[in-house]
Amino acid sequence: MSDIAERVKNIVVDHLGVEASKVTENASFIDDLGADSLDTVELVMAFEEEFGVEISDDAAEKILTVKDAIDYIQSQQG
Amino acid sequence: MRRVAVTGMGLVTPLGRGVKTNWERLIGGQSGIRTIERFDVSDLPCKIAGQIQFGDGSDGTLNLDDVVDSKERKKMDDFIIYALAAADEAIADSGWKPADDEDAEMTGVLIGSGIGGLPGIDDGSITIATKGPRRLSPFFIPSTLINLASGHVSIRYGFKGPNHAVVTACSTGAHAIGDAARMIALGDADVMVAGGTEGAVCRMGIAGFAAARALSTAYNETPTEASRPYDQGRDGFVMGEGAGIVVLEDLEHAKKRGAKIYAEVVGYGLSGDAYHITAPSEDGNGGFRSMRMALKRAGLNPEEIDYINAHGTSTPKGDEIEAGAVMRLFGAASNTVSMSSTKSSIGHLLGAAGAVEAIYSILSINHDIVPPTLNLRNPSESVQGLDLVPLEAKEKKVRAALSNSFGFGGTNASLVVKEFN
Numbered sequence: 001m002s003d004i005a006e007r008v009k010n011i012v013v014d015h016l017g018v019e020a021s022k023v024t025e026n027a028s029f030i031d032d033l034g035a036d037s038l039d040t041v042e043l044v045m046a047f048e049e050e051f052g053v054e055i056s057d058d059a060a061e062k063i064l065t066v067k068d069a070i071d072y073i074q075s076q077q078g
Numbered sequence: 079m080r081r082v083a084v085t086g087m088g089l090v091t092p093l094g095r096g097v098k099t100n101w102e103r104l105i106g107g108q109s110g111i112r113t114i115e116r117f118d119v120s121d122l123p124c125k126i127a128g129q130i131q132f133g134d135g136s137d138g139t140l141n142l143d144d145v146v147d148s149k150e151r152k153k154m155d156d157f158i159i160y161a162l163a164a165a166d167e168a169i170a171d172s173g174w175k176p177a178d179d180e181d182a183e184m185t186g187v188l189i190g191s192g193i194g195g196l197p198g199i200d201d202g203s204i205t206i207a208t209k210g211p212r213r214l215s216p217f218f219i220p221s222t223l224i225n226l227a228s229g230h231v232s233i234r235y236g237f238k239g240p241n242h243a244v245v246t247a248c249s250t251g252a253h254a255i256g257d258a259a260r261m262i263a264l265g266d267a268d269v270m271v272a273g274g275t276e277g278a279v280c281r282m283g284i285a286g287f288a289a290a291r292a293l294s295t296a297y298n299e300t301p302t303e304a305s306r307p308y309d310q311g312r313d314g315f316v317m318g319e320g321a322g323i324v325v326l327e328d329l330e331h332a333k334k335r336g337a338k339i340y341a342e343v344v345g346y347g348l349s350g351d352a353y354h355i356t357a358p359s360e361d362g363n364g365g366f367r368s369m370r371m372a373l374k375r376a377g378l379n380p381e382e383i384d385y386i387n388a389h390g391t392s393t394p395k396g397d398e399i400e401a402g403a404v405m406r407l408f409g410a411a412s413n414t415v416s417m418s419s420t421k422s423s424i425g426h427l428l429g430a431a432g433a434v435e436a437i438y439s440i441l442s443i444n445h446d447i448v449p450p451t452l453n454l455r456n457p458s459e460s461v462q463g464l465d466l467v468p469l470e471a472k473e474k475k476v477r478a479a480l481s482n483s484f485g486f487g488g489t490n491a492s493l494v495v496k497e498f499n
Contacts, residue, residue: 017149038153038217045213054212
């Protein structure tokens, strides 16, 4: 697992208070991990802070799963 | 109009979590006022407050994990957490659980706060100034809004009746109980979870009240002596935090389900000073009229009130103005009534004060003990005709009690609670 993926998963576990085993790459924040719309806003802020990137609202709307987040951050840091 | 019973009570105060702990410590003459260690007070003129003691839940401490999961706590400021803790106790104590939708829709929540999420507003302002608006949490607004205390309680318990909040500064808690009692009396709800909560002990809160010259500053080295209502050495109030929540219920509804009934809410009076934004009217007319209205609504004469839980904040002006109003209204009965300020033990809980003090008043009826006014060694001359229960609690038959709350803006509320028989 890449370093980015590991850090993304840690943030998700920490912010949503879910078991690490549930945070699979295909897990949807809202459908699988119990997040609501405000939780997802906060998650995106946490990703921005952790990785020093800026995620626009348009981009944030498309980040629905753990994998979406990892892919987006990788593309920004690539 | 329907009669209103109190069937559940919950407290979180600087004296501890829980009604039982509070009462034991209150009548034991303990103080919950301590040096502030949670944030920097080096540049503040007041360095003390009545603060909730956190811990593992033993010895009256508040275990936050018992109230709300740590992940959820970031979505709510302190005042909401205190309200949930006190509501949990009051609702469990009442034994009330809606059996169906109809029950749920006749159960409402009316919890107020004087200021709401001031610590969060303080932090949020720093975040915007130092990191920019994009770093402000999406939970900033819902964690600081005053009516979210009622919101969270209704969500947790599925209470779908009236969902309301009062914001009348230091009269909030009394107004919340009085207004909720009316909703029951008028048939808008059968059960109401009502009270006040406050969690404004933060740098901004202390600095703000200190700027208004409202706080005690002479007793930073001896915190338990700072709140001294009616005493010649008083120099301002001491901020406190916490929550008081009651379960109010239509009397027949309570009797039908065999609920334990602590007291009846029989009187409620409200008035405005129309005078000044922070100072009480010099002649005490506002407080006089709210007390008079509450007694009239209760159908009681002054001599039938055995205990007054005073607003008595320990400010130089307010205490004597209130005492003067009591002596005018009570006339000869002011020689027999006992009046104390429990703010001498816990400080001034602002929007929670009226609710916490209504509960202390009910407990005085239940136990036939009146709590003391701590630190009252040299009463001001103008109050010397009154029994202010100095230093120690005393046993006394209490048939009915009056609780006063007066707030900035010249808003006054008085409640009368009476033994149920």
